[in-house]
Amino acid sequence: MADIRHFLSKVEKPARYTGGEWGSVIKDPEKVDIRFAFCFPDIYDVGMSHLGMKILYGLINERPDTYCERVFAPWADMEQILRENSLPLFALETGDSLKDFDIAGFTLQYEMSYTNIVNMLDLAGIPLLSRDREGIFVCAGGPCAYNPEPLADIIDFFILGEGEEIINEVLDVFAAWKRANAPRKRFLEQIAELEGVYVPSFYDVSYNEDGTIASVSPNNPAAKEKIKKRIVKDLDKAYYPEKIIVPYTDIVHDRIMLEIFRGCSRGCRFCQAGIIYRPVREKSPEKLLNLADSLIKNTGYEEISLVSLSSSDYTRLGCLTDGLLKVTEPKNINLALPSLRVDNFSMELMEKMRRVRKSGLTFAPEAGTQRLRNVINKNITEEDIRSSATLAFSGGFSGIKLYFMLGLPTETDEDVIGIANLAEMVADCYFTIQKEKRARGLSVTVSASCFVPKPHTPFQWEAQDSIEVLERKQKLLRDSIKHRAIRFNWHEASVSYLEGVFSRGDRRLSKVIIAAQKKGCKFDSWHDFYSFDRWLEVFDECGVVPDFYTTRARSYDEILPWDHIDVGVSRDFLMRENEKAKKAVTTPQCREQCSGCGANSFGGGVCFE
Amino acid sequence: MNKLRLTFEKGEAVRYIGHLDVLRTFVRAMRRAEIPVKYSEGFNPHAVMTFALPLGVGVTSECELVDIAVTDEPHLSDVITRLNANLAPGGIKVVAAEYTDRPFREIIRAEYVIDIVNNGRLNIDDISAALAQKEILIEKKSKKKVSEINIMENIFESEILGYTDFSVRLRVVISAGNTFNIKPQLVCDALSTAAESLNPRAVFPCRKRFIFA
Numbered sequence A: 001m002a003d004i005r006h007f008l009s010k011v012e013k014p015a016r017y018t019g020g021e022w023g024s025v026i027k028d029p030e031k032v033d034i035r036f037a038f039c040f041p042d043i044y045d046v047g048m049s050h051l052g053m054k055i056l057y058g059l060i061n062e063r064p065d066t067y068c069e070r071v072f073a074p075w076a077d078m079e080q081i082l083r084e085n086s087l088p089l090f091a092l093e094t095g096d097s098l099k100d101f102d103i104a105g106f107t108l109q110y111e112m113s114y115t116n117i118v119n120m121l122d123l124a125g126i127p128l129l130s131r132d133r134e135g136i137f138v139c140a141g142g143p144c145a146y147n148p149e150p151l152a153d154i155i156d157f158f159i160l161g162e163g164e165e166i167i168n169e170v171l172d173v174f175a176a177w178k179r180a181n182a183p184r185k186r187f188l189e190q191i192a193e194l195e196g197v198y199v200p201s202f203y204d205v206s207y208n209e210d211g212t213i214a215s216v217s218p219n220n221p222a223a224k225e226k227i228k229k230r231i232v233k234d235l236d237k238a239y240y241p242e243k244i245i246v247p248y249t250d251i252v253h254d255r256i257m258l259e260i261f262r263g264c265s266r267g268c269r270f271c272q273a274g275i276i277y278r279p280v281r282e283k284s285p286e287k288l289l290n291l292a293d294s295l296i297k298n299t300g301y302e303e304i305s306l307v308s309l310s311s312s313d314y315t316r317l318g319c320l321t322d323g324l325l326k327v328t329e330p331k332n333i334n335l336a337l338p339s340l341r342v343d344n345f346s347m348e349l350m351e352k353m354r355r356v357r358k359s360g361l362t363f364a365p366e367a368g369t370q371r372l373r374n375v376i377n378k379n380i381t382e383e384d385i386r387s388s389a390t391l392a393f394s395g396g397f398s399g400i401k402l403y404f405m406l407g408l409p410t411e412t413d414e415d416v417i418g419i420a421n422l423a424e425m426v427a428d429c430y431f432t433i434q435k436e437k438r439a440r441g442l443s444v445t446v447s448a449s450c451f452v453p454k455p456h457t458p459f460q461w462e463a464q465d466s467i468e469v470l471e472r473k474q475k476l477l478r479d480s481i482k483h484r485a486i487r488f489n490w491h492e493a494s495v496s497y498l499e500g501v502f503s504r505g506d507r508r509l510s511k512v513i514i515a516a517q518k519k520g521c522k523f524d525s526w527h528d529f530y531s532f533d534r535w536l537e538v539f540d541e542c543g544v545v546p547d548f549y550t551t552r553a554r555s556y557d558e559i560l561p562w563d564h565i566d567v568g569v570s571r572d573f574l575m576r577e578n579e580k581a582k583k584a585v586t587t588p589q590c591r592e593q594c595s596g597c598g599a600n601s602f603g604g605g606v607c608f609e
Numbered sequence B: 001m002n003k004l005r006l007t008f009e010k011g012e013a014v015r016y017i018g019h020l021d022v023l024r025t026f027v028r029a030m031r032r033a034e035i036p037v038k039y040s041e042g043f044n045p046h047a048v049m050t051f052a053l054p055l056g057v058g059v060t061s062e063c064e065l066v067d068i069a070v071t072d073e074p075h076l077s078d079v080i081t082r083l084n085a086n087l088a089p090g091g092i093k094v095v096a097a098e099y100t101d102r103p104f105r106e107i108i109r110a111e112y113v114i115d116i117v118n119n120g121r122l123n124i125d126d127i128s129a130a131l132a133q134k135e136i137l138i139e140k141k142s143k144k145k146v147s148e149i150n151i152m153e154n155i156f157e158s159e160i161l162g163y164t165d166f167s168v169r170l171r172v173v174i175s176a177g178n179t180f181n182i183k184p185q186l187v188c189d190a191l192s193t194a195a196e197s198l199n200p201r202a203v204f205p206c207r208k209r210f211i212f213a
């Protein structure tokens, strides 16, 4: 067989494929019972930046009976070499073929990576359909697993919820099953009984004439009616790695990531993360300072970044940043505070940020008018934005990035133009500061993504704007921005359209994903390979009408493909929120007042503070 | 401030990392090992260190040199032990440490052992004949320009250390230095223009030692 080493000098960034980094785990594969491959359906540079992988890699490798290795999607140059030389996709630690592992676990971070999953299975020589598979089990978890249906024919089982809470139980069952030499199906039945595990082949789906779902019913006694996600109740007690892999080559987020809390108490109605990670659970500053200390010692990283959905919502941020700066400053380590909100951005916080690194600031008003911000429950006012921007400019920042979404429910042209007005207002704040007191070179960046309605959110029933409508709104916004210091970035509307198909898709899409991979679709979130026309051909050939999933509004009594997945937030709550959205009525956040979403059933977090 | 000079190996596991990756790896390993490195002044402080001669992607080495400014005078054997305990196995390994001022610009040549895996059957006489030639012209690209050079004027010693029907191992001593440097891959490219059966599929060079003026 050809030797992969003979080709490494021919690919871009060969170190993506050679492993051996500081912190990577070395075990004797002969001496373990379970070979687990953590598969990231994107390249090394992206996958290695992912926090969830660091946590699970560390956690699984704590088990003496299991060896967890990493597998990434090879870039096109390497894929070509693998295919031309009939070399199988391999794991970084041992170089062993993925096909020979016991379990391949994919993480689903974004819908546009689905073709990469199929491509990786294909490169490994693993049958693409679950029902054709023998030997290796293919599982998946992560945020997109909360609507697992588009991958239902491909993935053997899904893990719903936080992996560190459940993966050990799955591996315990696997070890026992393997020892017992039982049939393949038996393992699936055994784990189907664990809370948080979903085996899609144990469910039959029937359809109405109009294409909507008529019923989803278990076909195996082990299968539950509803599968409820699992979460870590107390993050201070949960596993968090104190030693992580430090890559040799540059990756996207090359730094220590310190997760300060999970979830978000705000309840923005478009936001899936805000629902699926409920309830909010914080780590204590004491725990975080200890972790930071070990991670700095063990990695030697020059930067540490706080990770959460909204850093400035951490209840003891002052105490935490003071403690961290005491450690990082003498050691020349940068402290980064991403994900700030404008309504609690303070002088004190800004002073701290300036002491560590002067980079741009990012705020996310999401919508251009107060009315639309009320619709999406983004409870910030124009005044919040004005005061934060003024504060930032007077504090020596000259660049501000503003994030918005186009295509939100009820959006009118006035809301779109409102984005331009808001950006102008921010730019004007700069000129209210005396010339000597402000930094030079004002730049305001308006970044507008296209709204994609997500499962388990109050907007899960809403129609998504068509590509034409979105493109018209993009043009309207571009034309409304007059100020020279304002730059405008927008997202490709067709990518959001595709994302919308798979985001709210059902299991009839598995064949589409497979057909798309056959046609050469991969890395759809990368410009290099993306072709919308090719996708349209695939839909056409598969007899699937993508508009059915995107531009069609659903009624409250339609059975949604993910209705049997329970994230702990009730359908009632989502309906109430959707109705309030239509009236532009806001809902207070968890810390002000509980709105009874249902997530208190997990027995922890903000609901009991 | 003292100047600490380390000799280190770049092993097989890190053959494909580039010079900047080596640098970054060192900075982080020194922080893990708590070596008292001196940082530059200014808003973005960085460790003060200089490498003798950057090593390319795809090349391993047994003789790399780096000077590191330290604020203290740490014990040399202690530095070696602590750094190696903080470097991944098979990758970078520190083999010697000293306090010295001998400038890197005195490096004039370097010795390499190059393993070549050939496409197709190799005729070793071809290679001997090529190595005996007086002139083989090849284009040498540098940052600024492309120039034609005679590679043979830059090969001071050469030897076939071993071969099979499909591979050969060479030892060469070639020009090296920060002002004029020949890469081992260029030697292979030049030889394959002169030796008909030589058609490298993969080249695995290893830098063995530096020769100072």
Ligand code: SF4
Pocket: A278, A279, A280, A589, A590, A593, A594, A595, A596, A597, A598, A599, A600, A606, A607
């Ligand atoms: S139950 Fe109440 S406090 Fe808990 S997450 Fe839901 S709304 Fe927030």
